[in-house]
Amino acid sequence: MINAKNVKIHRIYVLVLLVSTAISFGAGGCNSNPGGVKGEKYKKTSGIYGTIKVSGSTTMSNLMSLWCQGFSDIYHDTNCIVESFGSRKVPTDLVDGKIDIGMMSEPMSGNDIVDFKNAYGYDPTDIKVAINMIVVLVNRENPIDCITIDELDGIYSNTYQCQGATDISTWGSLNLEGKWQNASIVPYGRTSLSGTYDVFRSLALCDGNYKNSVKEMASSRDIVDFVSKDINSIGYCSAGYLTSGVKTVKVGKSKDNCYPPKPEFAISKQYPFTRNLYIYPRENPSKDMEKIIKEFLKYILSKDGQEAVFEAGLINLPADVISSESKKLTN
């Protein structure tokens, strides 16, 4: 039975519903998930202030800058001092106690691990923070679609250690025709301070030596810049710096197994030039790690930190890897 009182209560319900719908409509727009990044949101804690000293990979400099900005947005009284002069400097900086965190685009070598252990009495903790692809790029005018590892060895090295590699100096040798037939290949690469230099040497040159004619550049951005201007050039660099002036080339062990540098092929390791990017804290996470450093590492492995990875043009860690790396902070 409907009476006046029930009608009044009913109207109040309608009003409450209207108000809550309106508010949730407004607030609901705040949620979004760029790049479909997995993981838990970073939870703010108290008493975090101070300076984080970092050095290492130039490939990771953009990413570190985003992490530092994001972290200082949460904790205003924190700041970073970051030196990006290449991964090679990290082990000595860690042993000398100059830095809190090293960023490396390749895992620490056996000798460096021994030096670290001798200095601190415990093994260094390697924390995977992102996946990076080394992309092979050419000028956007260049019609080449796929290049094999032995062809890259022929272009970049003078030792030809990969199976089937021979010297390659013209685009015609890669079956390009017309004006490309006799055009010389101008190879660009990174300087020896860079981790990318080492990784590319290992993966594409089968640990051989670079030719003297390879023009060495200080950063990935420089390589992209020069390849976009030089029609006969080829370069390799970290993904995340590409512009419209260049195009990436599919890479494979043979022409039948060429894969483009896409996240799905990187995660499945079908794209051969895939590597993990690492963070090496100086202190032992399971013992007396400074709170600010521990929180910074947690932030890096959180959804917020992985969104920065996406923003920097790198590939986020899969959920299971985030989970296993996070355990290193708590064990």
Place this chain on the structure above:
Amino acid sequence: MRNIQFFAVFILLLYSIDTYCSAQGLPDTTALPKSKQQPKEVEIGLYLIHIVQIDQPNQTLTGLFEITMLWKDGSQSFQSQGGTPKSYTGADADKTLATMWSPKPDIVNQASNPSIQKNNLTIFPDGSVIYRYIFSADILTEFDYTRFPFDDQELRVEIQSFAYNSDQLIFIPSEKYTGISKLFRSDDWLAYPASVFAGIKRAFGYETQDRSYILYEIKLERRSQFYLLQIILPFTFFILMATCVFWIHWVSVDRRVAIVATFMLTSVAFNFLVLKYLPSVPYKTMLNAIITAGYFMGGLLIVAVIIFELFKESGRERVWDLGSKITRFAAPAFMIAVWLLIYCIFISKELQIVYLVK
């Protein structure tokens, strides 16, 4: 033949001048100090002392800064009892600096040449040198006022060495001499510790020259209480007052429309009053959006009053009554929803719709 004689004399004269200068020991101030370490490392720090003004349309910030540089130069070492360093200030410091090697850092994003206010040069017996100078400079900024008055800004100061490439000299950030000065005071801004990023980048337009750079990022947070208390809250209060027309249904329609119209006019006057506080930028800020949404709300209220009155005139008093009663709550709720939407669009970092609109 005479030309050849003249040329030979000229060459001899040049050689004599060069020999004389060498004999006098005039230093080559461009040659890097000898050291085992290559490239030469120079520690460099930047302090923000004061923000003089921010020119929003021209995107420049005039500030007072202090740069401190530390390096080692064996040729400057000297014997000293008790290790007392030599210290120079003002013109004496300039004069001494002109006779020795010094890193020549340049601020990349300066809008005009910096004017040095004070300087100090200290040379220690072991050849360590500290040169610090306070200067005012116009720094080009890339401030984004979209979230005004709840905006944070990054003040970036980039220093490079134009005189030396990265094989010769690199800048290392000095933690000790970097930050915000304790003297820093600003009515408008809160400044937070500076982050520093150092690395190497290719010199623009050069194929082979890499330069060391050092980038300081100082986070500035606007003190938004003033805008909140003086502009946003009173404006919100105006809108809430205007929604009261649905509570006073016994008052004639013309009076109720007049009340809302008065609110609209007050808002226009208020807008002119606050205009001087708004940044002169060619895009809408959050405060602009709040004020525009206020006008929109006022317009909707007038339309609602008239529509309900038309229902009443046509004999549908029940609709008029129910509509008025619902609107009493729905109007403020709608206002809250609009405010939240504006917040989401402008403040939320995840939702970047505002940049698509721009």
